[in-house]
Amino acid sequence: MAWIEKHGRSWRVRYRNSDGTTGSVPGTFTTEDEARTHAASLATPAPAPSVILTPRHLPPVQQSAPAFTSPAETVPTTPPPGSTRPTVAQWIEEWWDTIDIGDNTLAQYRSITKNHILPRWGTTPVTEVTSADVAKWTKQLRERYKPATVSGIRKLFSLIMADAADNGLRDSNPVRPRNRGRGRTEPRTERVWATEYEVNEIARRILTLAGPNQALLVITAAYTGMRWGELAGLRRERCRTGAPNPCIIIDPEVGALHEVNGELSYGQPKTASSARTVTLPPFLASLLAAELARTSTPPVFTTIRGKHLRRSGFQRRVWAPAVNGTTLPDGTVWKPIKPGLTFHGLRHSHKTWMIEDGIPGVAQARRLGHRLQDKIDDVYSHVAASVEQRLLAALEARWQRALRPAAEVSPE
Structure with missing residues (x-):
């Protein structure tokens, strides 16, 4: 049986797995009515092998879990077919509850996540994010955005992946500083100031x-x-x-x-x-x-x-x-x-x-x-x-x- 609960400014749908752990439908709902309607439409999830992911017991991904896209976010969150590993989107949904930051910073993090991180990494299992793929993604970002914007996106993704490693979801943080390439010789942008x-x-x-x-x-x-x-x-x-x-x-x-x-x-x-x-x-x-x-x-x-x-x-x-x-x-x-x-x-x-x-x-x-x-x-x-x-x-x-x-x- 599914139920709903308040999650920040949004609502989320939760359910009980057969092994006693609690799962969440990926994504959030903007109103209580939307969440309640979706909860009512869910059947009890099918049993799945128990996978211990973290000391915080992230819910194991069910192969038959219903795909969901928030009305406010048009990014995919469903893992690849047959995967029982958490995706980046599923980890981020759990990650929000682990950070203690101000409202302004939280709003900024959610904006960066929605517009830049989830569109690229949302369906990727956390364990399959590689340093090479992050480097390619960063290079593409630099072609479209200013250095300060790219730096902010990359720092947030690094924080997310570092916490994933700390929680045992992967061995290390794949978003590491690069000590080679043109980045070492790019001139530093001076801050503009006034007399x-x-x-x-x-x-x-x-x-x-x-x-x-x-x-x-x-x-x-x-x-x-x-x-x-x-x-x-x-x-x-x-x-x-x-x-x-x-x-x-x-x-x-x-x-x-x-x-x-x-x-x-x-x-x-x-x-x-x-x-x-x-x-x-x-x-x-x-x-x-x-x-x-x-x-x-x-x-x-x-x-x-x-x-x-x-x-x-x-x-x-x-x-x-x-x-x-x-x-x-x-x-x-x-x-x-x-x-x-x-x-x-x-x-x-x-x-x-x-x-x-x-x-x-x-x-x-x-x-x-x-x-x-x-x-x-x-x-x-x-x-x-x-x-x-x-x-x-x-x-x-x-x-x-x-x-x-x-x-x-x-x-x-």
């Missing part, structure tokens, strides 16, 4: 397009190194602008705004180290204090109508025309300021500025929410006050320096 002058010019344009609030968003991003989700989710009670130590507090539980499948929610920042206190240079504390006095919305940064910011809308309507150039309705032509610069590039810019100003690496990591290997917190605590003051003084000087020649460096 303080370019940041000011971008903010000036955004002031024209979207008002002072979103212009200040850009300034804050560049002079704090905060991530998009941390800024979009920043609430006024977490913004301390008064003396003697103005700062922004990124809460470990609700310190970031997440957008998953179009839905917004407050949640944990990217990593445990991301929950931190970010100190503010004097000019930025003053600007934020004035903005908080001018507005009354709980989020510090919002749309013109006071709603939560969405990354895609901000990118399309505000960021892209300001950075890459556009023609305004009145005929004014904006030339590009920094083609290829992303909003996340402001975080890289902040990192670059700290390097230029000679800030120690451990202080950089603390400010950006990174975790350094082989670094002891006590070492940093002894120099925190002096280093922090030097960092804030350098940022203040950079801001004041950028204000004076701003007209001279304008690309218009």
